Amino acid sequence: MSQSTAAAISPAELEARLRLHGLPGLGPMRFQRLLQAFGGAARALSAPAAAWQSLGMPAVCADARRSAEVREGAGRALAWIDGPGRHLLMWDQPGYPALLAQLQDAPPLLFVAGDPAILEWPQLALVGSRRASKPGLDTATAFSRSLAEAGFVITSGLALGIDGAAHRAALDVGGRTVGVLGTGLENCYPQRHRDLARAMIDQGSALVSEFSLDTGPRPEHFPRRNRIISGLSLGVLVVEASVASGSLITARLAAEQGREVYAIPGSIHHPGARGCHQLIRDGAVLVESVHHILETLQGWQRLPPAVEPMASSAHPLLALLQAAPHSSEALALASGWPLPRVLSSLTELEIDGRAANENGRWFARLS
Template sequence: MTDPYAWLRLAAVPTLGGHRISRLLQHTTPRDLLSMSAADLAHIGLTAAQIQHYLNPPDAKIAHSLAWADQPGHTLLTLDDPAYPALLKEIASPPPLLFVKGETRWLHEPQLAIIGSRSASLDGREAAYEFAAAMVAANYVVTSGLALGIDGQAHYGALKNGGATVAVLGSGLNRIYPAKHRDLAAAIVEQGALVSEFWPDEAPRPQNFPRRNRVISGLSVGVLVVEAAQKSGSLVTARYALEQGREVFALPGPIRFAGSRGCHALIKNGAKLVETPVDIFEEVGALTDCVKNSHSGLRDEQPENEKLPFPALLANVGSEATPVDVVAERSRQPVHEVMMQLLELELQGLVTSVPGGYIRTRRG
């Protein structure tokens, strides 16, 4: 059973990151460390400076974080918690702690990340919004970094279309950054979750954002880069995604537009060129199923005897956009009947309309 105090005390030791803590815990537990002497701690690999910090913990900071976690809607997830996100746990240096404000259940659903430039063009902002809307319609959670520009539009696209979204911060959850997005952050808490590996009152610092970026990609089954300059944080996130075995997608743009150059570089190096959301859904199916299966015990499963409506029609709608007339031809039904059935299925969240026709959602 997880011990929050023991984990906070361990995580408070400087230079002891997720990778080293994971190795340390192959031999002991945070709770067992509490009773160890300086000699014992040295024996399992801690340096003299680390031992000094561990034996003299910042008690006020730890108490404050425990009090934060006790508030309604606040959760402290530790690396040994069964509710810790399965995909994130698999990365090279998983955060030993995750502070979460909102519903943790969204961290167990398949997530797609949308990232890009803070100074995005109008076309880029519209694309981020539209792709987010299509993703939540297909039962994905949209994940991003709460930044201005593309990140904010991705979060809005999910929220305004009735979906869930996760924002990963480069600061503590008591220090929302940027300040312009405080209202957006409050909306995300109601319809998703705010996540940070940083202690609640930690200020945003430049060195925090690469760490935040690896969490964004680590939580997600795929990462879409909408706009990015040749040197940007979005490309850092894309690099993390590749290292973590995630799919990377990029939107092409005008060749003379600086915001297209990062995306074009990614495409040259193997990222998938994306024109529609279906291009993404086709690639992430296997990892999506893995996420769903890994936390099947944490969700209410569909009853075995529950039958989906219009099975003959649903059987002819897949992960690729299928035009209405093609669905009608395959299911051997009149077009007007097919349109009525598709409308009902869309209202139930079993199919969704995309450019070129309809696709079946994960729920369907």
């Protein structure tokens, strides 16, 4: 049994929770209400139907409690959890992502393939159009790489277009990335991203889903998936999206959850920019560089970055600053690094107290 299925609950209670999870029409809020009312899933399953009715549970839920289909689904989930790299996180047990647990409708059960520890690392969601333009894909790739190099886990929905570009870019620089599925983990969607999903698991990243393992793609599941993408993250960056895009749902949920919302502007003639422009009019942070994101997150206590930082004595930017003050652009020219990477590193040095910015010029701080 995975260590993530915390030892605080018994095997019988675990099986009962999986049975509850498989009931039709239950949902996160009703799941939590049953556990709180009866003190556990096993007691809830054995309670009379009248008690369920008094809690406002649909009759279909109470009627399905003892069905063979629900029992078999719980058995398949138990067998899946026993496999390597497979985990089950529960909203009231240790190991559940702290930010996600803040949601009123947090998933009671979260299936994880890969490394569940990275769900507690600082995450930034990067989302956008499934039919993204080439410039949009290039922008997503550049931002994902820079943010991953700055130590953030890149979270997205494993969809075609912007999502896939964000996941791949994080892996390309040795970073970590989380794919939140709108299907069960045994039914990867889209099929074209099966190899990407496998690469994510193999390279220390993770796939997560609140849905039963064999759940297929259903339209109503993707908005539910989006609340997990934003709920896991410190903020959501929308790269390219139409006004009808699901990415705007993710951004709206992020704002409701108290997360930062960022949007990259584009041409007024490009339909894929109109969703981002709408977000900016609604108060999203207009983003032109990674620095615009990093400067809003300086107060967060960050875990060790996914990419191992250089020793302070060997940090190229710090060595240049010790010789003379520089602007960000001058540091990029002197170091040969892309400007987004320079800005990310400067923000890290500033957070660590090793560099300071005064009137647009960077100075090394003496220890």
